[in-house]
Amino acid sequence: MPRENAPLVEACGIGRTFKGVTALADVSFVLDRGEVLALVGSNGAGKSTLIKVLSGVHPPSDGELLINGVPVRLRDPAEARQLGIETLYQDLSLIDTLDAAGNIFLGREPRTRQSLNRLLDTRAMIRDARELLTALNPSVPLDRPVSVMSGGQRQAVSLARAVHFGAQVVILDEPTAALGVAETALTLAAIRQFRSQGRSVILVSHDLVDVFAVADRILVLRAGRVVGSRLTHETTSEEIVQMITLGEVSPSRVVEVTQSGEGRR
Amino acid sequence: MTPAAVAGAIQERGLARRMIASRQALLLVLILLWCLVIAINEPRFLSVQNFINIGDQAAILAIPAAVMTLIIICAGIDLSVGSVLALGGFITASSLVAGLPTLAAVLLGIAAGIGIGLLNGAGIAYLGIPALIMTLAMLYAVRGGVLFLAKGETIASDFPAAFRYLGTGDLLGIPVPVFIAIGVFLACGLVLRSTRFGRYVIAIGTNEDVSRRAGINVRRVKLTLYAASGAAAALAGIVLASKLNAATTNAGYGSELDVIAAVIIGGTSLFGGRGTLVGTALGVVFLALVRNGLNLLGVSPFLQIFTVGALLFVSALADVLYSRAGRQ
Numbered sequence: 346m347p348r349e350n351a352p353l354v355e356a357c358g359i360g361r362t363f364k365g366v367t368a369l370a371d372v373s374f375v376l377d378r379g380e381v382l383a384l385v386g387s388n389g390a391g392k393s394t395l396i397k398v399l400s401g402v403h404p405p406s407d408g409e410l411l412i413n414g415v416p417v418r419l420r421d422p423a424e425a426r427q428l429g430i431e432t433l434y435q436d437l438s439l440i441d442t443l444d445a446a447g448n449i450f451l452g453r454e455p456r457t458r459q460s461l462n463r464l465l466d467t468r469a470m471i472r473d474a475r476e477l478l479t480a481l482n483p484s485v486p487l488d489r490p491v492s493v494m495s496g497g498q499r500q501a502v503s504l505a506r507a508v509h510f511g512a513q514v515v516i517l518d519e520p521t522a523a524l525g526v527a528e529t530a531l532t533l534a535a536i537r538q539f540r541s542q543g544r545s546v547i548l549v550s551h552d553l554v555d556v557f558a559v560a561d562r563i564l565v566l567r568a569g570r571v572v573g574s575r576l577t578h579e580t581t582s583e584e585i586v587q588m589i590t591l592g593e594v595s596p597s598r599v600v601e602v603t604q605s606g607e608g609r610r
Numbered sequence: 611m612t613p614a615a616v617a618g619a620i621q622e623r624g625l626a627r628r629m630i631a632s633r634q635a636l637l638l639v640l641i642l643l644w645c646l647v648i649a650i651n652e653p654r655f656l657s658v659q660n661f662i663n664i665g666d667q668a669a670i671l672a673i674p675a676a677v678m679t680l681i682i683i684c685a686g687i688d689l690s691v692g693s694v695l696a697l698g699g700f701i702t703a704s705s706l707v708a709g710l711p712t713l714a715a716v717l718l719g720i721a722a723g724i725g726i727g728l729l730n731g732a733g734i735a736y737l738g739i740p741a742l743i744m745t746l747a748m749l750y751a752v753r754g755g756v757l758f759l760a761k762g763e764t765i766a767s768d769f770p771a772a773f774r775y776l777g778t779g780d781l782l783g784i785p786v787p788v789f790i791a792i793g794v795f796l797a798c799g800l801v802l803r804s805t806r807f808g809r810y811v812i813a814i815g816t817n818e819d820v821s822r823r824a825g826i827n828v829r830r831v832k833l834t835l836y837a838a839s840g841a842a843a844a845l846a847g848i849v850l851a852s853k854l855n856a857a858t859t860n861a862g863y864g865s866e867l868d869v870i871a872a873v874i875i876g877g878t879s880l881f882g883g884r885g886t887l888v889g890t891a892l893g894v895v896f897l898a899l900v901r902n903g904l905n906l907l908g909v910s911p912f913l914q915i916f917t918v919g920a921l922l923f924v925s926a927l928a929d930v931l932y933s934r935a936g937r938q
């Protein structure tokens with residue numbers, strides 16, 4: 346039974362090792378409905394591994410994952426998707442030779458109801474694709490293969506796909522890394538739009554400007570462990586940078602570290 | 611929608627289609643030029659009878675070529691079609707000799723083709739054997755099997771009229787095999803353009819991992835495709851046996867290469883994910899016209915084979931250049 350006001354996603358002591366190498370250890374966090382959670386950390390901190398645990402790619406070696414308060418075992422990405430967790434990897438989830446609608450509906454194409462052999466309802470596909478895309482990025486051409494689209498347009502197609510699948514949690518891995526200024530703005534707008542629709546977003550990003558622009562909360566990982574979590578409006582990028590590079594630092598410790606000169610290592 | 615958006619949409623549509631259509635248009639121009647050259651040099655070329663002959667010959671290749679188009683779009687290949695063609699003819703002819711009614715004999719021949727196709731599909735989709743090797747093995751195994759079962763002999767008999775109609779009949783002067791080929795093309799075209807299955811063929815041929823992650827049952831799509839290919843090859847063999855009034859053990863020998871050549875010349879991408887049945891139809895017709903024209907001009911059959919090789923090279927080169935341009 347789903348608990349009444351349980352958080353959408355709850356991770357309790359998640360650990361993951363690869364042949365003895367610890368990629369994640371004792372990671373716990375909570376994601377609420379309509380919350381944008383940023384996941385930050387330096388290279389090798391375990392961000393991608395955590396995402397893969399959440400999207401069913403890697404089962405955790407330790408700990409428990411709860412969705413709506415119910416413990417779940419995600420054995421593959423399809424199970425995660427069924428539970429409303431949609432993950433967008435950079436440029437890895439589109440079929441280049443299909444157009445926007447073909448990609449948005451891939452695997453679940455609408456079919457005409459009346460005919461015996463159930464042909465594709467291309468009219469409905471185009472119509473719904475247009476509707477989904479105008480909200481995300483109106484510049485996406487509807488009748489060209491996605492191979493000719495810009496990074497931002499491709500991303501809009503992926504996002505539209507997540508929306509169409511009714512994703513409750515949208516996980517974005519470095520969504521703005523390859524985008525220009527205008528396209529980054531569209532992606533950030535899409536994230537805000539998701540939040541206003543009551544969807545939750547987990548955003549992995551190296552760009553603290555983007556993170557501070559959209560995230561409600563920031564979770565810092567370091568060497569596979571959670572260093573700490575901060576509400577965006579209660580922290581500064583200086584503090585986050587320090588957490589990323591030095592680990593958890595209490596205000597007093599910051600002073601100590603700086604005074605002893607350890608911080609400049 | 612604003613007028614500007616409409617204009618934009620129309621323009622986008624034009625651009626997208628032009629890229630693909632241009633190769634088909636080019637092929638069509640080549641076909642017409644070729645016809646012109648031959649017609650000037652050899653008036654017999656333009657006779658109705660000659661065109662009927664061309665259609666008749668092209669039809670046998672066209673039937674397996676339609677399904678081969680889907681297979682190559684799905685980044686696969688089926689080398690066994692020539693052997694399965696012989697198998698289909700053999701099974702149907704021997705069933706007729708055994709006294710089965712025409713319909714049952716034809717269905718049995720097609721069922722044999724589907725059986726081989728399922729084996730191909732199972733080896734490729736479930737055992738992970740590369741399509742090239744799996745269907746090459748089947749090319750040998752099936753040809754050997756037919757030779758063994760037929761003891762190397764041709765099956766000729768007084769076949770029933772209903773059976774003879776498949777290969778020798780005509781409707782409004784057009785040979786029945788041409789109608790069968792057109793039917794197979796229309797069916798494959800409908801599947802490719804207008805069904806989920808067709809989408810999945812394109813998706814798998816473009817990127818199998820992404821397709822699987824999107825929840826597509828990749829194995830089932832492949833299994834179905836190779837089964838369909840077996841069915842089409844067997845059907846071609848049945849039509850051929852009907853035409854020749856005999857099932858020979860070397861029927862369709864080497865025809866898998868002609869079938870693949872027609873598909874590639876028709877612009878279907880060797881890299882998977884792109885291709886059209888219109889292109890393949892043009893490819894089949896072009897190959898038949900080239901053979902017929904060179905024959906009429908009295909060009910050596912050896913040079914005819916050379917010509918097909920040259921055409922194939924140019925098509926493959928065009929595909930490579932096109933793919934490179936598309937990837938930028």
Ligand SMILES: Nc1ncnc2c1ncn2[C@@H]1O[C@H](COP(=O)(O)OP(=O)(O)O)[C@@H](O)[C@H]1O
Nearest residue numbers: 363366368386387388389390391392393394395
């Ligand atoms: N499939 C894997 N096999 C072995 N080690 C892995 C694998 N995936 C990640 N790791 C290790 O886990 C650690 C965390 O990696 P990752 O999650 O990719 O970090 P991030 O995405 O934050 O850069 C690294 O030390 C990495 O080498």
Ligand SMILES: [Mg+2]
Nearest residue numbers: 389392393394
């Ligand atoms: Mg990473």
